[in-house]
Amino acid sequence: MTATVSSLDLHRIGVKVFARDPVRVELEKAVPVFHRWIQEHRVPGILVDVADYGHLPESPGVVLVSHEANLALDRSEGPLGLLYTRKTTLEGAFPDRLRSVVRAALDACVKLEEEPEFAGSLAFGAGEILFLSNDRLALPNSEEAFATIRPALESVFGALYGGKATLTRDGSDRRRRLAVRVTGGGAADLRALLGRLS
Amino acid sequence: MTTWKEKLGDRVPAELGREIDIFETEIQLRKTGKIDEKVFAETRLRRGAYGQRYDNGQRNDGQRTQKLAYPSGDLTKGPTTFWDAPGMQRIKIPYGGLNPAGLETLAELAEEYSDGILHVTTRQDIQLHYVHIEDTPSLFRRLAAAGITTREACGNTVRNVTGCPIAGVCRDETFDVTPYAKACSKFLLGHKDTQNFGRKFKVSFSGCAENACALAMLHDIGYVAKVREGKRGFEVYVGGGLGSVPNQAKLFAEFMPEEELLPFSQAVSRVFARLGEKKNRNTARLKFVVNKLGIEEFKRVVLEERQALAPEPAWSAYLKDLRGTDETPPNPAKAPNGQPRPEGFEAWTRTNVYRQRQPGYAAVTVTLPLGDFTAPQARAIADLARKHSGGAVRLTVEQNILLRWVGEADLPAVYGELRRIGLGEPGAGTIVDVTACPGTDTCKLGISSSRGLAGELRQRLAGRMMSMDEAVRGLKIKVSGCFNSCGQHHLADLGFYGVSRKKGNYTIPHFQVLVGGQFENNAGSYGLAVIAVPSKRIPEVVDRMTAAYLAERSKGETFRAWIKRIGKVKVRQMLEDLAEVPLREVDRSFYSDWGDPREYSVGDMGVGECAGEVVSPLDFGLAAAERQAFEAQVTHEAGDYRRAAEQALGAMLLAARELVATQFGGISEDRPEVLRQFKDRFVETKLFWDPFAGSKFAQYLFHAAENPLPEASDAVHRLVEEAQLFIEASHSCATKMAEAPGVKA
Numbered sequence: 020m021t022a023t024v025s026s027l028d029l030h031r032i033g034v035k036v037f038a039r040d041p042v043r044v045e046l047e048k049a050v051p052v053f054h055r056w057i058q059e060h061r062v063p064g065i066l067v068d069v070a071d072y073g074h075l076p077e078s079p080g081v082v083l084v085s086h087e088a089n090l091a092l093d094r095s096e097g098p099l100g101l102l103y104t105r106k107t108t109l110e111g112a113f114p115d116r117l118r119s120v121v122r123a124a125l126d127a128c129v130k131l132e133e134e135p136e137f138a139g140s141l142a143f144g145a146g147e148i149l150f151l152s153n154d155r156l157a158l159p160n161s162e163e164a165f166a167t168i169r170p171a172l173e174s175v176f177g178a179l180y181g182g183k184a185t186l187t188r189d190g191s192d193r194r195r196r197l198a199v200r201v202t203g204g205g206a207a208d209l210r211a212l213l214g215r216l217s
Numbered sequence: 218m219t220t221w222k223e224k225l226g227d228r229v230p231a232e233l234g235r236e237i238d239i240f241e242t243e244i245q246l247r248k249t250g251k252i253d254e255k256v257f258a259e260t261r262l263r264r265g266a267y268g269q270r271y272d273n274g275q276r277n278d279g280q281r282t283q284k285l286a287y288p289s290g291d292l293t294k295g296p297t298t299f300w301d302a303p304g305m306q307r308i309k310i311p312y313g314g315l316n317p318a319g320l321e322t323l324a325e326l327a328e329e330y331s332d333g334i335l336h337v338t339t340r341q342d343i344q345l346h347y348v349h350i351e352d353t354p355s356l357f358r359r360l361a362a363a364g365i366t367t368r369e370a371c372g373n374t375v376r377n378v379t380g381c382p383i384a385g386v387c388r389d390e391t392f393d394v395t396p397y398a399k400a401c402s403k404f405l406l407g408h409k410d411t412q413n414f415g416r417k418f419k420v421s422f423s424g425c426a427e428n429a430c431a432l433a434m435l436h437d438i439g440y441v442a443k444v445r446e447g448k449r450g451f452e453v454y455v456g457g458g459l460g461s462v463p464n465q466a467k468l469f470a471e472f473m474p475e476e477e478l479l480p481f482s483q484a485v486s487r488v489f490a491r492l493g494e495k496k497n498r499n500t501a502r503l504k505f506v507v508n509k510l511g512i513e514e515f516k517r518v519v520l521e522e523r524q525a526l527a528p529e530p531a532w533s534a535y536l537k538d539l540r541g542t543d544e545t546p547p548n549p550a551k552a553p554n555g556q557p558r559p560e561g562f563e564a565w566t567r568t569n570v571y572r573q574r575q576p577g578y579a580a581v582t583v584t585l586p587l588g589d590f591t592a593p594q595a596r597a598i599a600d601l602a603r604k605h606s607g608g609a610v611r612l613t614v615e616q617n618i619l620l621r622w623v624g625e626a627d628l629p630a631v632y633g634e635l636r637r638i639g640l641g642e643p644g645a646g647t648i649v650d651v652t653a654c655p656g657t658d659t660c661k662l663g664i665s666s667s668r669g670l671a672g673e674l675r676q677r678l679a680g681r682m683m684s685m686d687e688a689v690r691g692l693k694i695k696v697s698g699c700f701n702s703c704g705q706h707h708l709a710d711l712g713f714y715g716v717s718r719k720k721g722n723y724t725i726p727h728f729q730v731l732v733g734g735q736f737e738n739n740a741g742s743y744g745l746a747v748i749a750v751p752s753k754r755i756p757e758v759v760d761r762m763t764a765a766y767l768a769e770r771s772k773g774e775t776f777r778a779w780i781k782r783i784g785k786v787k788v789r790q791m792l793e794d795l796a797e798v799p800l801r802e803v804d805r806s807f808y809s810d811w812g813d814p815r816e817y818s819v820g821d822m823g824v825g826e827c828a829g830e831v832v833s834p835l836d837f838g839l840a841a842a843e844r845q846a847f848e849a850q851v852t853h854e855a856g857d858y859r860r861a862a863e864q865a866l867g868a869m870l871l872a873a874r875e876l877v878a879t880q881f882g883g884i885s886e887d888r889p890e891v892l893r894q895f896k897d898r899f900v901e902t903k904l905f906w907d908p909f910a911g912s913k914f915a916q917y918l919f920h921a922a923e924n925p926l927p928e929a930s931d932a933v934h935r936l937v938e939e940a941q942l943f944i945e946a947s948h949s950c951a952t953k954m955a956e957a958p959g960v961k962a
Binding site: 028031050051054057058065067068070071072074075076077078079082084086089091095106153154155156192194195196 | 219221224270283594814
């Protein structure tokens, strides 16, 4: 049996924000950017290394590895986008943890858009977010698990999108991680979404 | 909160479960300081949990060294290895044999505990990187439930037993070695006689002597299938190894009957445990025992040990079920029948499809760039294996995946699916299929970016592979990030291993270029270093060498034969101009490595305007020593072993003298004085000291100077290799002195 949301022990949460025009993005440019982020501590956490998997077409792409999370310009979970995957435990109940991860992902998106290497080529769409459970023990890829977490996702993403979040589970392959596509109406941009989380 | 232990229950075999429980307890004990860090380090290594670059709590970001302030503070999981630092998890896959369920489990673990990537090693293991030590018990349990153990994947143990990936379907093999490799792996795993080694121990199984698949000559024990008078057995080699100084295995027995396989392996293990070095890890491999005793005495000791062994049921139990590892094809063999062939299919078939000895079936090599594949790709390969190969999957020492028993009529469909998942590239086993160890990407010992270079070469060569002359297309390139040979650079037509060189105040990534290696004949010969070239010029080395080969070869002449004919002096001359490093002001790209924009440096440096132009007397001195070491190679090739040995020793003495002279002023040329000064001032003070190898390289000099020089070809070959490594260590020492405040270089 899957846990109820209140007892859900899911910390390894992934959130992906997709690039508006993936074809225009030169993935390899993320390598010097992420190295610079380590030099300048541009994102929170203990930043350990940069891993480049650009030689694999549908891969995590370029990953900024930190103690707390992997932050990737990712091509493994759908089209190119920024995937933030939490590794260490977070404070609070599940909705608080989810908000924290969404905030971290959106914050990284904003910073990445501002990097000169990506000027004019990388912009993230604010209308769609992919939620991932990267812990098959806490939350497997099943309808039952989706039903368990659905209210919490609707609550958090509903607030983010002004009450207009639509949730779709990709159930095509049960071996994959639980993945829920969240779409929000309206024309909010990343910064507006971030504002709603603060 | 449910745990993996509870969820998996009795799906974890009881014995493995107990071991994992113990390890979990040891983690808790280490966290409370109740186990010494060295003991815990060996404990985790024996379970495949390895260290990884930057696990000493600091990282140079290209501008300065940053502390990595992990939350567990000073808690360590080994000497200078911080608890929270991400590590590498090695997972043993005996003879590279995997099934779809195993692949799916590995995919899950890569996603949840690593960075989503599975990496195939040159010893048919899988490695995951960036794994936290506290995730390992769950990781182990999930693997155990899939029939996979990480036990003894690292540490001073019997490492993964390797085997021909095409065993059982090979057209040339004497017989299928799979059941023997499996039995040997199982028998030695956790055996009481394999628990007290001073160093690692590697075993391989080849189905034939001519083709290279399992590389018998570079193993502690290499078994090559043989039949005599209708009876199965093995030709047996012992004491091989790569590492910093490679050693060709020596023939132990021309024929050993199959029933002797396990008791013999046990007897060698016992001799190794008893006579192998325990304190100095640099001389602790079996090859040192064999060399010290001589092969005849070694044979005597092992056979005596064998006679004293009490019989174990396992010795022969598996022989009753040798067909137990046979695979069943899922589909009947069918001819292609003229079905449409997708674009690129023909080229892919030429390099990636091996016609099995069973008519109508083929083994398909899935080319993995740099040995990597993703979790979704792993699941897709599992699907392919179920549908087309009866679940039979093997990992190869060339870092690829092999799907066996694919019906020839199914090849277009398999190719189409591989293309769909991004793994349909041709070029398996060709010059494009570059082998590389992790190098500076993740390895603590890496000096240069082997993966960065391999990726660059792969990209450049792939574009013109189809238009290449077949003789060039068939060459092998192998890259290691340091002298330790994990990329098996000694076996390549063109091998490279990472070194560094100083220019003024800057350190520049380089690779030593090796030629003359041989992958065939079970790693029949090892290449030797010719010249160190800046990393960024290695692609030019490849282009120049292959172009010269095409222009100068005689009819049917192989690359290796061509190298032998023209000689290493000419090869060196051909590449000498490429060894030049432009000033940093002229071209900064030379001062960082492939795929890594950070300035290549191991510390913070103040740089003057003209710093790049300074060439110190030490630079000249070490260059002279390097020349002398190269001359030793050439002399060895000419067959004058005595003189080659003298030159090799002379090269080491010259480098040592230059170091002493630069650091402490004038020194005589008197040999005992040079040795004394070098020992007192560099070895005792640990200035000439490798953080992992300790005084290993200095001992090469002392051993050569204090003992009669060798005269046999292979022993002199080793001495020449040692001289080259001593000079590399001298360069490292010079770099260290230059970068350490208050130490004069």
